[in-house]
Amino acid sequence: MSTAISIEHLSKVYRLGMIGGGTLNEDVSRWWAKVRRRPDPATKIGQTHHRRQVGQLFRALDDVSFKVGEGEVLGIIGRNGAGKSTLLKILSQVTAPTTGEIRIKGRVASLLEVGTGFHPELSGRENVFLNGAILGMTKAEIRRKFDEIVAFSECDAFIDTPVKRYSSGMYVRLAFAVAAHLEPEILIVDEVLAVGDAQFQSKCLGKMGEVSRGGRTVLFVSHNTVAVQSLCKRAVLLEDGELKAEGPASAIVTRYLRAAHFDTPVLEWRSPEEAPGNDVVRVKRVRIFPGDNREDRLITMSTPIHVETQFWVLKSDEQAHITYALVNDQGIIALTTWSQSEKRRLGIHQASFTLPGNLLNSGSYSLRFLIVQNESRITYDHEALATFSVVDASDRGGRYLGREPGVVQPKLLWTVSPIDEARNQHDCPVGA
């Protein structure tokens, strides 16, 4: 496989703070250094590789090198601020790198933000031409593909309406349609799948697959790890401007998720005085860990989740029990669960329960901790004692890649069978 993009030692340094304003002196000294072919004095300061920000300089990208083969669909993942956008900006020549070199074979089209250059006052038809030309097509090319573009966008009926009257969905569809028909050798896709409904998403994915099957290269940048895993064979992981890992998409996604969701440490309090609780019960330790033996120790949607609580019992003559409420990121209580209520002897006890796998939907959850005395009176209430995330690590192979709605997402058994008496009834529900 020949190389479509080769990136070598790419760095991008931004200056922070004020621009201009007394920098003429610095400008002159930098210019002088450049004339003598010395390294830029301003860049030099930031060359320490361990800290991204030195003085007024910020390293958005730090010595990144990788290659993309022709016809490859490469995923680029990383958290916000990891340098993904900067990399894309340099690749699409919006901004120049500070050091390093990129070689690109063929025409690059980016769907960085679809609809760029759409003029609200102009009609859909007019915008197709304008947007197409901005993306690098000639008028003749657009004229040739116009019908195809309109058909793809499903906006036929409104093609002569100003786009400011379009719904956001229509707007995005039209914009994506233009970009998708650009037929570039290299397509950069950034988060466009976050918009649009399931049907349109699958259409976009289909188009992307078509593009890559046609021997063209796709760079897919997303937070949507499910999408990356389903669409890309290979992926790179950016972290703090550096290339942290490169390899098979599933391995890279797992690594990314682990880094991003390693917020389930063991919580431990050394003495009852500082621990949450009341004069009856105090929490000593909370540990949340996945129940299957995944070596990445990641809590996925199919993972049983163990919650282990150690607590001090400070009064042996009080009947009490602990209750957990599992709260999702929208503040909805997904479920509550509690221990038996009884008098316990003084000392440290351990309580644990397991949330079965294939129950919770993906997202972040917090555990609200309550102490209930005499089976009726809440004597202690602690919001978000511990938090954990459930990630969707399934490979859905080209189906809807968004998060299904719902607090829980249990795997339910569906049966569909024909009923002889009612032949004209077509009940064909589709399981999740």
Next chain:
Amino acid sequence: MKATGVPAVNPTISARRAEAPREADLSGDPAAAITIITPSRRWFDWRLRQLWRYRDLISLFVWRDFVSVYKQTILGPAWHIIRPLITTLIFTVVFSRMAGLSTDGAPPFLFYMVGNVVWTYFSTSLDNTSKTFVANAALLGKVYFHRLVIPVSLVISNLIAFGIQVGILVVVMAIYVLSGVPLHTTTWIFVTPLLLVIMAGYALGGGIIVCAMTTRYRDLSHLVTFGLQLLMYLTPVIYPVSSIPERYRWAAYLNPLTPVFEGFRVGFLGVGTVTAAQLAASACVMLVILLAGTTLFTRVERVFMDTV
């Protein structure tokens, strides 16, 4: 990369950056083109052929500028007619009636109208192009196309407004002739397209110089509006060169815009003086400014997104 005969990428290339081939010509077969992105480019690497490849985009931008500005306005393109007429009327009242300035014997209204139409074209174009980066930051921050596309299309779309205004000027002139006022239109009128090209060159060159510098020194954008106002009084827009005392006339001709304005008036109204040599000198200065502007602009264009 071996298949297309492109030299294999090797680590020494970045070290020998000065000798490395630059951005390949994109006018050929795009599939075979290799784009090389490096931190800096050569000083005079303008990639004009690539600009030519974007001619369709230029024409669409021109068309968009013209069409979109007046959508949802009542008077629409009529504004192109109303504005110069009213400004000219005010100029006539203030400078001719009240201040009693000379118009070299030409009807004052026509004299001011010629000056005003030409000046409006120049100042609007320069002002628009000087704001290229700031006004289009959202677009330029997302997509790459040859950055000169925007200034060039602005200068051209102002040309349309200019054309309309010249049309009005001709109509007004016809009214004068019909009502018995003799006009002395000369053969210099056939030179006016050339004058217009020089004018456009100044507007484009000056505009992109300011534009390139504003990315670093923001104050310049304030200076433009102010500077243009000042420049109007330093240029014979509302007065003829002949009204300047003989001893100081050379100073007026230090301003390369002077022969252009005089030339327009000689052409349309037959008043003023202009020589071919003066125009040639003006054209040369224009070329220098345009070259300087293009060079500066293409230098800054690559990193302006980081500072705007």
